[in-house]
Amino acid sequence: MNTSHEISVLKDAIKEFGTVSADGNYNISYGLLFEKTANTLEALNGTLRAAKRQKKVAFEAELLMMPRDKDVPVTLLKD
8 A cells, every 4th residue: 555545544534533623624533543444554653654744634742652642632634
């Protein structure tokens, strides 16, 4: 799988399982995202880091780890 496809899968999962905030961005907790993408994204952290570098998503930590970061919000930024 290539990175752009994996980022597309990530964005779709955030839209499907996340909630829309007042600013219009989709948000999801890392724990829920981890659970919902377990069978579709082998390297969730790598995909998240690539998407963050491309300014597709935002989250506070450099690297998210389960279960420590299960409540950290991941925000899908508008294209």
